[in-house]
Amino acid sequence: MSGATYEDLLKVPDLFIAELIGGHLFSSRRSAPLQLRAQIRLVARLFPLEERGSWIFMVSPALHLGGDVLVPDIAGWRAERMPETPETDGVEIVPDWVCEVISDTRLDRGVKLPAYGRHGVPCLWMIDARYRFMEVYVLQNGQWAIAAARGRGAGRCRAVRGARHPAGRPLRSGARVTRGDLAPPPRRAIRSLRRPSAR
Amino acid sequence: MRVPENLVAELVDGELYTSPRPRGRHGRAGSGLGALLMPPFDFGRGGPGGWWIFDEPEVHWGARVDQQVTVPDLAGWRRERMPEIPDDHRFRVVPDWICEIDSPSTFRLDRSVKMPLYAQHGVGHLWMINPEARVLEVFRLEEGRWVVAATYGGEQRVNAEPFEAVEIDLKDLWA
Numbered sequence: 001m002s003g004a005t006y007e008d009l010l011k012v013p014d015l016f017i018a019e020l021i022g023g024h025l026f027s028s029r030r031s032a033p034l035q036l037r038a039q040i041r042l043v044a045r046l047f048p049l050e051e052r053g054s055w056i057f058m059v060s061p062a063l064h065l066g067g068d069v070l071v072p073d074i075a076g077w078r079a080e081r082m083p084e085t086p087e088t089d090g091v092e093i094v095p096d097w098v099c100e101v102i103s104d105t106r107l108d109r110g111v112k113l114p115a116y117g118r119h120g121v122p123c124l125w126m127i128d129a130r131y132r133f134m135e136v137y138v139l140q141n142g143q144w145a146i147a148a149a150r151g152r153g154a155g156r157c158r159a160v161r162g163a164r165h166p167a168g169r170p171l172r173s174g175a176r177v178t179r180g181d182l183a184p185p186p187r188r189a190i191r192s193l194r195r196p197s198a199r
Numbered sequence: 200m201r202v203p204e205n206l207v208a209e210l211v212d213g214e215l216y217t218s219p220r221p222r223g224r225h226g227r228a229g230s231g232l233g234a235l236l237m238p239p240f241d242f243g244r245g246g247p248g249g250w251w252i253f254d255e256p257e258v259h260w261g262a263r264v265d266q267q268v269t270v271p272d273l274a275g276w277r278r279e280r281m282p283e284i285p286d287d288h289r290f291r292v293v294p295d296w297i298c299e300i301d302s303p304s305t306f307r308l309d310r311s312v313k314m315p316l317y318a319q320h321g322v323g324h325l326w327m328i329n330p331e332a333r334v335l336e337v338f339r340l341e342e343g344r345w346v347v348a349a350t351y352g353g354e355q356r357v358n359a360e361p362f363e364a365v366e367i368d369l370k371d372l373w374a
Contacts, residue, residue, distance in 0.1 A: 105332035110350040117347075131306045137347075145344040149311040 017060070020069040021115045028104055031073070035101040038129035039073050042099065046076070055096075056082045064090035065119040070112060072098040099125040113137070117144050207255070210268040211312050218305045224330040225302045227374035229254070229272045232298060232328070232367075239365040240275070246365045251276045256290045260320050264289065269313055273298040296361055298326040314338075318345055324361045333373050335359065 016027040031039065039059065049055040056077045063070045075095040082093055098121050100108045108126070116124055117139060124137040124144070136148040202208035206217040233254050239246020252275045260267035274294040281292040297317055299309045309327065317325055318340055325338040325345060334352045337359045338345040351357045354370040 105329055106334050106352040109336060110334055110352045113347065114350065128306070131303070133307050133310065135310065140342065140344065140346060143341070144347040145341065146314070146338075146347075147344065149314060 017071050018069070019071055019112075020067070021111055022068065024111075026107060026111065028107060031101065031103050034129045035073070035103050038101050038127055039099075042101075042127070043074060046074070049076075054079055056085075058091070062090035063095065063119075064088075064092050065094060068115060068119070070115055070119075072112075072116075073101045074099040094119050095121055097121070097123045097125070099127060101127045101129055113144060117142070207270050208268075209270055209308075209313075210266070211316055212267070214312075216308050216312070218302075218308065224374045225300050228300050228328050228330040228372045229298075231372045233273055235367050235371060236273075236275070236362060240362060249278050250295075251278060251281060251284060253290070256294075257288050258290045258294060260293070260316060264291070267316065269316065271297045271313075272300045293320050294322055296324045296326070297322050298328060301327060301329040301331070314345060318343060324348075326359070328372065330373060333369070335369060335372075 015030060017030060019026045019028070043057065043059060046055070046057055050057050056079055058075050060071050060073060061075050063072065063075065069090065072095070075091075076097040076099075077093060078096045081096065086092070098116055100112060102108045113124065113126070120139065122139045125134055126137060127134045134150050135146055136150075137144045138147045139145075202215075202217055205220060207220055209216045209218075233252060236250075237252050238244045240248060240250040241252040242248065252273065254273060255270050256274050258269055258271060258274060259265065260269070271294070274290070275296040276290075276292060277295045280295060285291065299305075299313065301309060314325065314327075321340065323340055325340075327336040327338070328334070329336075332352070334350065335357070336350050337348040339348040339360065340346070348360055349357075351359065351369060354368070356366050356368050358364075358366050
């Protein structure tokens with residue numbers, strides 16, 4: 001095809017991620033560089049867990065759960081729950097952990113978070129690369145509860161420090177994630193790291 | 200500590216945080232919500248009443264005064280828990296409900312410092328509004344943690360706890 005424009009390119013379905021949640025079809029653009037960088041840095045940090053044989057990770061897998069098709073930015077399974085890599089298009093085993101790098105707040109927080117909860121995913125990380133910020137959600141009596149929030153000033157949120165969850169713990173102890181992993185550091189943020197703290 | 204009047208100053212665990220005063224969309228969401236909640240829940244017109252609702256109150260947390268101070272965008276107290284409005288500017292009773300409106304400059308402070316502080320002091324409900332994304336997140340405190348009670352968005356009409364008695368049209372919040 002000649003004379004194609006960016007508009008034409010956007011019409012190509014492959015540029016979209018399609019999800020089916022509660023009978024509704026959601027199509028989203030693929031992540032932007034800021035989100036992709038956070039995603040790859042996080043994957044790099046988690047990979048030792050996979051090499052050690054304790055976890056299996058996948059980037060943007062299609063989860064076929066009940067009638068839903070959900071595509072998290074990263075999903076992880078404890079190795080014993082996925083002894084063989086499925087040969088199907090999607091994965092039908094509920095992950096032990098998922099991570100969303102927010103690109104659409106309404107979809108990620110308003111639609112996908114509740115859906116993961118309904119399917120019984122026990123632990124979820126919500127990362128906002130724009131603000132270099134992450135939240136750890138754990139399923140508590142069938143509801144999502146915030147177990148920790150980390151961002152600039154992470155050292156100050158004493159109320160949530162030490163909040164742990166069986167699903168969160170091995171990830172965290174095996175692969176410490178720092179705010180530097182959440183996005184490439186802009187100069188302003190580096191300055192803020194150096195600023196002496198009051199304590 | 201002196202902070203210029205064009206900034207909102209807050210003090211948590213010995214750290215002083217300053218943020219620009221709300222503007223534009225942010226201000227619209229805050230005053231819109233105040234205007235929707237005050238008649239039914241504070242004045243008792245078209246609703247059950249029984250609440251005090253305040254815009255940007257200066258809330259002092261903990262036993263010692265002037266140590267932990269935040270200025271939520273909106274806060275509400277059930278009147279049985281705070282029968283009288285304080286004489287001075289210091290609100291020392293823990294609110295039953297707080298609403299924070301996200302803006303790029305306050306996002307991390309709200310979510311990583313103020314939310315844990317509010318949980319630690321037992322605020323019952325917290326609303327986080329993101330005017331840019333047009334999202335309202337409703338959190339309820341359970342076992343000391345913030346639990347997602349509901350997440351609403353766009354132009355939904357909602358009965359959101361703890362104000363489920365009256366329907367709110369979210370489109371009134373967005374500029």
